[in-house]
Amino acid sequence: MPSTYYDSLPINTDIQLDLSMLEATGSITHDESKNHIVATLHGGILWDALAAGHYGLNLHELMSRYLDAPSADTTALNFTSGDYSLAVWINPGFWSDDSMIIMGRYAVDVRGWELYYYDPTNLITLRHHHAGGATNRTGCYSGDWLRDGEWRLFGLSRIGGTAQHYMNGQPVTTICTASGLLDPATDAVDDLVIGIRFTKDSNYWTGHLHRPRAWSRALTATEHYAIYESEKEWFE
Amino acid sequence: MTKIFGDEAEILENTNTLITNLALVSAVTAGIPTLTETGGTVTTDGTEQDVYINATPLGIFNPICFKINCSAHTAGETIILRTYYQEAAGVPARILQNETTYAGLISPELLSIDLDPNRFGVSVTIEKTAGANRAYPWEVFYEM
Secondary structure (H helix, E strand, O other), rough: OOOHHHHOHHOOOOOEEEEOOOOOOEEEEEEOOOOEEEEEEEOOOOEEEEEEEOOEEEOHHHHHOOEEHHHHHHHHHHHOOOOOOEEEEEEEEEOOEEEEEEEEEEEEEOOOEEEEEEHHHHHEEEOOOOOOOOOHOEEEEEOOOOOOOOOEEEEEEEEOOOOEEEEEEEEEOOOEEEOOOOOOOOOOOOOEEEEOOOOOOOOOEEEEEEEEEEOOOOOOOOHHHHHHHHHHHHHH | OOOOOHHHHHHHHHHHHHHHHHHHHHOOOOOOOOEEEEEEEEEOOOOOOEEEOOOOOOOOOEEEEEEEEEOOOOOOOOEEEEEEEEEOOOOOOEEEEEEEEOOOOOOOOOEEEEEEOEOOOOOEEEEEOOOOOEEEEEEEEOOO
């Protein structure tokens, strides 16, 4: 039987994080990108079977469940210049802070990027932080990310001063800061966090989450669609 | 007027044939496995620790080999590497298939363990039974 190779697949060009969550047990999950980022799971049992037998993480604020990876191992996710992309399957739950962090590598109003879900209006926002406080923040958001028990694939391509969000592989209306996205300011001290604020004490993601990924390039619309088409069966 | 592509019925038939063929190609290519790798570093703690584990694969896949770097391992130290497989859904859990003890200096320092095709679960564990705990980088290759 012929096979193909992970790094040869066009979709995996410049992939910097791919937590495929194949372990289905235990307190760590491994990265299939070359970076070998190891994410540690905090807060007790996290694994939950998906519809098609795949496993995802069931995170919950009450259990203080989240993932992190050391800053030293995640410098490829700085994204301080140039384009980048994110993708993650989400199924938000009904217990939360107003803002639930999906993933990020940041310090508020200092440096880095964060992707978060805003509960009251079902928005997902990417925010770039800069020294100097809130006045220097830039970002982009999209709406209609409902909490209805359905899994959805969130995708994002940051392209220069703008960005495009994708829902289930389809582009959705994305509102960016009028002056354009500035590159996030950063240094190397922030851990990668998934499902929790950078301070690791609030803004927990409550709900399900599967296969967070990141690329140091802008994925095309076709690529976002291809990811959805190849993986949607896991959630049906 | 000359019809370059034929009449509408012919175009529709050809289009349907093309769609069918694309679906067939898609069905075949979706089944082509992808050779994938992951890894990390396990620091022993004296207990038996999972290093590589896929506890509930989606279906049949092909773990190929597991490699572990024992450069940090010194004389007077002992590790045990074990491979487990689950041969049916549900309980019992993974069953021990192979166990190898490495006592003292390990040479060559890079160990490689062949793995078997699997459908219900596989893992490789390490246990430090003598000497100081060490960090052991590892990687695993699998087709799925």
